[in-house]
Amino acid sequence: MSRYRHAPLLVLAGLLGACSMVGPDYRLPDDSAFRRAEAQAPFDLGGNAQVEQAPLPDDWWKLYDDPLLDRLVSEALERNTDVRLAYHNLRRAYEGFQMAHHAQEIEVGGNGSLARGQLSSEALALQEKLPVMNLADAGLAVGYQLDLFGQLRRAAEAAGASADAGAAALDSARITVVAQVVRNYVQACHASEELAIAERSLAIQERQLDVAVRLLGGGRGSEVDVARAQAQVEALRAELPPFEAKKSAALYQLAALLARTPGDLPASVAACSHAPRLEQPIPVGDGAALLKRRPDIRAAERLLAAASADIGVATAMMYPQVSLGASAGSTGMLEHMGDAVTRRWAFGPAISWHFPTRVDRARVRAMEAGADAALARFDGTVLDALRETQTLLSRYAHDLQRNLALRDSRDAASRAADHTRRLYQEGRLAYLDSLDAERTLASAEAALAASARQLSNDQVNLFLALGGGWEGSAGEPSARLEH
Secondary structure (H helix, E strand, C coil), X not given: CHHHCCHHHHHHHHHHHHCCCCCCXXXXXXXXXXXXXXXXXXXXXXXXXXXXXXXXXXXXXXXXXXXXXXXXXXXXXXXXXXXHXXXXXXXXXXXXXXXHHCCCCCEEEEEEEEEEECCCCHXXXXXXXXXXXXXXXXXXXXEEEECCCCHHXXXXXXXXXXXXXXXXXXXXXXXXXXXXXXXXXXXXXXXXXXXXXXXXXXXXXHHHHXXXXXHHHCCCCCHHHHHHHHHXXXXXXXXXXXXXXXXXHHHHHHHHHCCCXXXXXXXXXXXXXXXXXXXXXXXXXXXXXXXXXXXXXXXXXXXXHHHHHXXXXXXXXXCCEEEEEEEEEEEEEHHHCCCHXXXXXXXXXXXXXXCCCHHHHHHHXXXXXXXXXXXXXXXXXXXXXXXXXXXXXXXXXXXHHHHHHHHXXXXXXXXXXXXXXXXXXXXXXXXXXXXXXXXXXXXXXXXXXXXXXHHHHHHHHHHHXXXXXXXXXXXXXXXXHHC
16 A cells, blocks of 8 residues: 555646646737727827927926926825825735735644643543543644646736736826826916906006096097996906906815915915916827827726736636645643644645536636726727827817917907007097907907917827826836836
């Protein structure tokens, strides 16, 4: 019989040699939208001279050359609550990966007990009652799970991919916060500009009212001219509160982005009267750079990898699970502990397995469906990113054309208003004609200011769609995971 003593170990060795990880090894499908040549191509810039194919810099907000804006962005990246939330979610995902990665480590444990009692004579096939005695047990156990079919490795693979998706979510939170800080800062500045334009228009109209009153007093005007001038003054005065409300809302939002309370902003932020403007074309890169840079695409790809690994986990659950264990200790009466008669030890494999059922097969099919859904979601994310960027490029080009036309309109209206104002004050032009010219100028100024605000918003939206602003500030768990 001695030659069969090591038969279980030989069988186990054979199993080790014959087994490997089950389930698909992940690779990005060749037919995915990410791999299409047209997805990697340069963008259609539509002849817009304000954009170029140069690579997008990490810190794109510095293209505005505004030191105050730079400080606001830096503070937001450090203190913003959404960024902090995403960072700690990543920490949790990273530790989940660590748990899965080290699930196959050797487990060492011990146990011990001490009791006074009486053992069952019947259980020991004895006829006489056993005396009350002091009983003790102490031992040490070592266990190791053999991952023959890759269940643990696939689980670690899925957890690692999920943690990578968490890192992408952190990057997405960063670029979103940066874009929101820039947007609200420039919107507050634009609100100040539009408010100043409205106040200038009001001042001009008040002067017109004063002229109409004086002409009436001199017998050269009419009460109708005074009434019209008064109505225009009040109409222009009514336009001031909305601009003040826009500025306040932008400043309150900016304070929240910096994890400050409303109103807790440097005075220089509220004092901004001219929105920062780009002095160079926006660098947009190409489709290939966009797809590699956007965090939402990276997150979707990592979730696809996790879904693929989940198939292997579900498949491995239909195969035997084998673990090696060893234990040693001493069990008996307390006064005999340590003697040879109380010593015990054991060593050998433990195998658990059940014949695959319809539940197991359905679980695998469910994971396969999940992987297909993840691929569809990934393709959709890629296509949406390309669509969004190209749409914003087109919108920016058309808004630039509109801004240029509005600028020409404002200049023409300004010249006309200056001319009619002089003629009216000299008594050579009817008041109604002068009023119409002033009203046209006020409308042109307001339209041009609104267009400038829209251009700033277009620029921020384009930078956000391009996905820049996170590469220079990698989080600690993300960096550890990469290693």
